[in-house]
Amino acid sequence: MYKPVKETILIVDDKPGNILALEALLETKERRIFHALTGNEALKLALDQEIDLILLDIQMPEMDGFEVAQILKTNKRTREIPIIFITAEIIDSKNILKGYEEGAVDYLTKPLDPQLVKAKVKVLLRLQTQKKELVQQNLILEKYNLLINNSADMIGVIDRKSLRFEQVNQAVAEILYYDETELLKLDLLYLHDKSNHQYLKNLSQQEEELINFETWIFTKKREQKWLHWKIRVKGEKWFFNARDITEIKKNQRIRSYLATVVKQSNNAVYISDSDGNIISWNIGAEKIYGYSEREALKMKIWNIIPDIIKPEASLLMQKILTGERILDLETKRINKFGKLIDVLYSATLLDEGKKSTESSIAITERDITQQNIAEEKIKKLNQDLQDNVAQLEFSNQELESFSYSVSHDLRAPLRALYGYAQIIEEDFGEELSKEARKYLDNIKRNAHRMGILIDDLLNLSRLGRKNLDKNKVDMHQMVNEVLDSIDKNFRGNTIVMIDTLPPCHVDYTLFRQVWENLISNAIKYSSKKSQPEIHIYSENSDEEITYHIKDNGVGFNMAYADKLFGVFQRLHSDQEFEGTGVGLAIVKRIINKHQGKIWVDSQEGIGTTFSFTLPKN
Template identity: 35%
Template sequence: MAVQKYDIRKPDGSFEERFWSPVNQPIFDENHQLICILHKAEDVTEFMRLKSLASSTDKLSERLRQVEAEIFIRAQEIQVMNHKLQREIMDRENAENKEQETARLFSTLFYKSPAMNTLSDGETGRYINVNDNYATFCGFTKEEMIGKTAVDLDLIIHSKERQQVLQEIATKGSVRDVPLQVRVNDGTIKWISTSAHSIDIDDKRCFMATMIDITDRKKTEQRLEALNEELEAFTYSVSHDLRAPLRIMDGYADILISDYNDKFDEEGVRTMMTIKSNARRMGQLIDDLLNLSHIGRKEMVSELVNMDKLVHDVVRENFPGAGMHAVIDIGPLDAANGDSNLLRQVWINLISNAVKYSGKQDNPKVAIRCTREPGAVTYSVQDNGVGFDMKYASKLFGVFQRLHKATEFEGTGVGLALINRIITRHNGKIWAQAEKGKGATFYFSLPV
């Protein structure tokens, strides 16, 4: 902008001639909309005076050039400062926009989520905010809940459990999927699954919690537990009651064979032996059913189990002559947590099956191995026996399910069901891979 002349009134009332060089810089936002105009005026009176006298002396001309250069430099500095200020304004606006967007997303997630959400004071436990789903679930309005604690609203049934959850959030920073019972406003007892974490808001510690209603799921679980208990009790009772007549049957068959053997012909003796054989088989089946029922009721004692030692003990104690019929190769086995007595039964059953189903091969072999993966240890028992068709694999772990005829291989069809129940109680998995005529490999994994 051109230099402008102004007459400035002095305190004594007279006027003084002054010259200004104004510089105007527009400031725009990120959408190129004008926000404001920065106006700066430089007093160039001396410059104009020197300029008017420039023709008188070379000295004045040199001074004039110096002043012009100073004015140019100052104008450039002002322009740089203006650009910097404009960038700072835009950066601040962008940051504010991001904060507003984050706040909007948080608000949407908190209030519109299908889950139940609460924000509470980390020190007092008082609700700072709750969403509509939680208020409706509890039978209150939001206004009735904000500013109060769960204890104030009589939601808590087991205060000790609540304190443990709060303590864990305070020390570890979060909890995940903790089942809790609550008493809602009408007195109904319900179940919730709670996940929560600690956050700082304006230098104040708060707890952000997300909950889902698991009341129906808990009722279903309780019904299933009751049904399983009834089924196990029935199985145990029936199996136990069947033992007595079987013992009598087997005993009388022994008496007939020993005391009246000379009165039977060959077919009669064969019939008596068939009775005894089937009585023993029925007795073994009852024992297996009792073991299966017992597994469901037995309390687990979890400890770190030395699997390497356990498997060697099982082979030494239960398969002393295995080397005559099968080569059992035991690789290094990692330790795992579990009930050693129950896991011993798993190894006995798996190794017994491997020895049994590979026994008809020319060179029967059984290989026991272990692999470690993130979160689990997987063990395997491999044989080179008859194998099976994988399309029947889904039947393997059911009670009384057999993939081979009893005349080919002895068994009751309960062993793998027993193993499956034990591994399930350890929160593990069991599966198999096989090919007919080329052996089978049974795997089970335990969490670490």
């Protein structure tokens, strides 16, 4: 794995010799240098890459340096890139001002002074790096600030000597009912009973880096709450995180009480809170109602009460919350299987003296009910699902229509364009200049490339709608068939080594396309090596098979690996290697449809390995 490039420079000059000279002068291990011979190439590179500095020649044909700078300045992505203009002529002050207006930060005049060029570039790159680091630091600070203020826990700083609050987040209003300004006027002792003051003072004298403890405190409303404190000691400051564990403590107490008294009773004994949530469930309740403890703890008591008596049960709940005790009341319940049963119902309030909203009710029965409370939610979800299916069908029809439109409306003019260029070449070829014939060749080549691109995009769009026809496929045989089908001239002198490849359940047609893309890529990008080699092999595990396609080609910088599987994302120019930038996107989509995953590992100048997994089942 290569270390990510820190500095990137774009050199723009219509003379390759000038570019090579500047590249040799400025190249270091920490820099990546791009170059462009035309303004259009420069604009494309500036949009596709993260550029830190542009060295831009003013005198260029078709589009001069001023025009390139003006376009760069209008784009949000490129407007902040510093530009050094390079000129072979002495230009007047008016044009100098124009250059500065178009985004230039300096001028260099040919012949270039090597030391001056290196010094100016070094300074500008350092400034650009510092600017990017500052922006990144600001983003990190904003992220941390957002996380802290949106945390459900209290987070802040306490002075270790005075135990006064110095900083707090917005969670204090939810937990303690104080606003931030009010709490900053108080100390930690104020929130605690006097019996805890000495304990807290002793903690403040400890030198441990991390301190954990639990205490109960008073809120602004003088209610009691339990907090779990995590303290990190830094000098004379406590950086704290305090979590409200009141409900956890309450449930622990209730469960402990229940466990010691009635856990093994054959009667149904359970506890609910004031909202009807079941918070404890014994073995007797499991036997009578059929629900396991895990199931019951996700339910409310209304799930086991027949609809016809729910109004009556609601009134009974209100009476219990006011302190009334119920003993052996004959009533009805429903078990997990929908059976209506008779029970003797007894209930009592556990938390007498507390507000009704904080109380719990202990209930003893012989019954349980099926779930009714979720019917409306399920009905709504089903309706939403039907609506989504209808919308999806409509979207698929639109996509199908678009595919036909692309196939017909774009192919026809491309065929005409190619045909007319062919006619001109055949009928007037002898009268055309060498440059004109070059233009005609470019027209035909680009028309042909556009047709391939349309095919790739149509294939990509169809993948989402195609149902998989999975069968057991001999991968070793498929790879050999793909190699046999590849044009010998394209394959050249490439040596391909194939280990034994295990079979897998895949869609034959789609996966042949996967192998064709990956093997063709490996041949293409290793073709410039004196002895290109490709190794295809696999690894087996209990749950999946991993296939690898390794080449010794040109490779690429892994800093840009995340772009590789996107549509139109290419790491090499058309002049280096032809391609549409859609093939790997198709490969990834096919593998994803098979519940697999694909990744790549590469080193510049050494080679690339594409790997993908497929499940065995």
